Amino acid sequence: MARIELRKIRKQWGEVVAVEDLDLVIEDGEFVAILGPSGCGKSTTLFMLAGIYMPTAGELLFDGIPVNEVEAKDRNVGIVFQSYALYPHLDVRRNIMFPLKFKGVPKAEAARRAVEAARLVHVEELLDRMPSQLSGGQQQRVALARALVKEPQLLLLDEPLSNLDATLRLSMRTEIKRLQRHTGVTTVLVTHDQIEATTMADRIVCMRKGRIEQIGTPEDLYERPDSLFVASFIGAPPINLLPGEARDGRLAVGGTELELLGAAAGRVILGIRPEALRPGEGGLPATVLDVEPMGRETLFLLETPLGQLRALLSGATAPYGAGDRTAFTFDPEDSILFSESSERRLPDVHVRLPA
Ligand SMILES: Nc1ncnc2c1ncn2[C@@H]1O[C@H](COP(=O)(O)OP(=O)(O)O)[C@@H](O)[C@H]1O
Numbered sequence: 387m388a389r390i391e392l393r394k395i396r397k398q399w400g401e402v403v404a405v406e407d408l409d410l411v412i413e414d415g416e417f418v419a420i421l422g423p424s425g426c427g428k429s430t431t432l433f434m435l436a437g438i439y440m441p442t443a444g445e446l447l448f449d450g451i452p453v454n455e456v457e458a459k460d461r462n463v464g465i466v467f468q469s470y471a472l473y474p475h476l477d478v479r480r481n482i483m484f485p486l487k488f489k490g491v492p493k494a495e496a497a498r499r500a501v502e503a504a505r506l507v508h509v510e511e512l513l514d515r516m517p518s519q520l521s522g523g524q525q526q527r528v529a530l531a532r533a534l535v536k537e538p539q540l541l542l543l544d545e546p547l548s549n550l551d552a553t554l555r556l557s558m559r560t561e562i563k564r565l566q567r568h569t570g571v572t573t574v575l576v577t578h579d580q581i582e583a584t585t586m587a588d589r590i591v592c593m594r595k596g597r598i599e600q601i602g603t604p605e606d607l608y609e610r611p612d613s614l615f616v617a618s619f620i621g622a623p624p625i626n627l628l629p630g631e632a633r634d635g636r637l638a639v640g641g642t643e644l645e646l647l648g649a650a651a652g653r654v655i656l657g658i659r660p661e662a663l664r665p666g667e668g669g670l671p672a673t674v675l676d677v678e679p680m681g682r683e684t685l686f687l688l689e690t691p692l693g694q695l696r697a698l699l700s701g702a703t704a705p706y707g708a709g710d711r712t713a714f715t716f717d718p719e720d721s722i723l724f725s726e727s728s729e730r731r732l733p734d735v736h737v738r739l740p741a
């Protein structure tokens with residue numbers, strides 16, 4: 387296990403800067419997710435941790451020891467890729483034992499540890515099969531066993547669930563979380579899926595265009611997003627965003643005015659999550675435009691004086707149909723304000739529906 391530190395890490399190929407100015411500390415035993423859209427530098431960061439890529443600049447430390455110059459094979463890092471990358475000509479047992487070959491582990495001990503790792507991920511009954519005889523989910527479990535067999539000080543997972551179907555993805559999420567808790571191995575998960583990141587990780591590093599946008603717990607990113615980018619990236623269905631003008635203790639949005647709590651002036655963006663809206667007497671008058679059942683919840687598209695809003699209510703049966711008129715309200719602390727020009731959140735500023 388290790389504490390990982392990235393100091394001003396940068397990776398560049400010719401003109402392309404993939405990662406820039408990355409400062410991050412991952413505590414010993416922590417489970418961190420690197421989250422962001424395709425091409426933002428997640429895999430590049432992971433490959434630098436693995437020793438597959440060498441940083442162009444900056445310092446990388448494992449337990450306080452610089453490892454920039456340490457080769458991948460000497461870092462004791464386990465890595466799982468989206469494509470399971472099993473050796474097709476080796477059976478499951480030999481696939482799992484493979485990383486121990488280069489560590490001088492005696493054959494008998496390697497075989498014993500392979501069985502142990504296979505048990506950990508529940509593939510012990512598959513040890514004599516060939517990869518071609520396994521389902522995608524089973525292959526991914528074997529890849530996990532292969533990454534864990536050398537008892538790595540760091541486990542790296544690059545979009546490990548992307549190739550699995552929805553049901554399997556759900557169970558593997560729980561499974562990987564359990565494994566991480568059980569082994570206590572410091573883990574970095576790379577994903578573009580905000581649900582994966584928020585359900586699995588202790589902390590999320592949200593990246594955009596090669597830079598860190600925000601680091602925090604899933605709750606931090608959901609409730610206190612530093613920027614419009616994070617606010618929009620986290621949460622499904624996405625947050626409602628409405629342009630407005632703050633002036634003299636009031637916020638003009640759409641065709642109406644809200645009471646401003648806290649100091650703000652000029653062009654702002656008001657954010658309200660669909661799940662923060664609920665039916666309420668004396669709230670915003672709302673006309674239901676559309677109703678979308680989403681299993682246990684129902685999504686409503688509303689026309690309101692603020693503009694169009696998405697509202698998510700629990701319950702599979704809709705209390706309203708298209709064309710119904712009703713009223714919706716929200717708590718001031720569930721309103722988030724951003725500066726329109728900087729796209730940064732205005733801390734401690736909220737709005738309230740006029741009484
Ligand atoms: N080997 C490489 N050579 C040149 N450019 C690369 C290489 N690997 C990645 N890049 C570029 O770096 C950026 C980040 O890529 P990557 O880390 O793979 O993003 P992500 O994993 O977040 O989708 C992209 O613009 C990508 O095209």
Ligand SMILES: [Mg+2]
Pocket residue numbers: 428429430
């Ligand atoms: Mg990637």
